[in-house]
Amino acid sequence: MFNDNMITLTRDCEAILIPAGEKVTLIKGAKVRITQSLGGDYTLSVNGSLVKIDSKDSDAIGKEVDNLEIEYTEKTGDGTVDESLVWEAMKTCYDPEIPVNVVDLGLIYNLDIQKDDNDLNNVVISMTLTAPGCGMGPFIARDVETKVDAVPNVDNVMVKLVWEPMWNREMMTEEAQLQLGMF
Numbered sequence: 001m002f003n004d005n006m007i008t009l010t011r012d013c014e015a016i017l018i019p020a021g022e023k024v025t026l027i028k029g030a031k032v033r034i035t036q037s038l039g040g041d042y043t044l045s046v047n048g049s050l051v052k053i054d055s056k057d058s059d060a061i062g063k064e065v066d067n068l069e070i071e072y073t074e075k076t077g078d079g080t081v082d083e084s085l086v087w088e089a090m091k092t093c094y095d096p097e098i099p100v101n102v103v104d105l106g107l108i109y110n111l112d113i114q115k116d117d118n119d120l121n122n123v124v125i126s127m128t129l130t131a132p133g134c135g136m137g138p139f140i141a142r143d144v145e146t147k148v149d150a151v152p153n154v155d156n157v158m159v160k161l162v163w164e165p166m167w168n169r170e171m172m173t174e175e176a177q178l179q180l181g182m183f
Helices: 055-061 083-090 137-149 174-180
Strands: 013-018 022-026 031-038 041-046 049-053 108-115 121-127 156-161
Touching: 013 041, 013 055, 022 049, 041 055, 049 055, 083 108, 083 137, 121 137, 137 156
Parallel strands: 121 156
Antiparallel strands: 013 022, 013 049, 031 041, 041 049, 108 121
């Protein structure tokens, strides 16, 4: 979702420089342009660079803070984790440079839900990135972790970044390939 209008920041806010993954502070009064708005976060163009701001800072660009909590209809009464809700949560996570969620990009290699000896539900996710040197990797993984942690009955989440097999465009869903013009 590209917005051609310049926006003036109404306050200082933290951002992540793309693709380096370095934290920066955007200063009140800076002129920015929204280049992507998905999963509750925003990718902005600032002085020729791209940055990502979290949904909690969307008021700095004149947008309402989007809580983006998935509407969970009910907790499973038996204390188990509904795997479909975990997948749904992961589909709200995006690479700030690519307008396709991490599931449809084919970045999620494995999902394992285990109950441990203390009766806690542990979710272990193996995921990769489109490029091993991507500085945004830790931020994308943290986004997945945070959103999966909100799923009912999830007690612990661990996201492991893996590099084998190496990601390629054939791992994307057909819909994602069509959306990105990579068919």
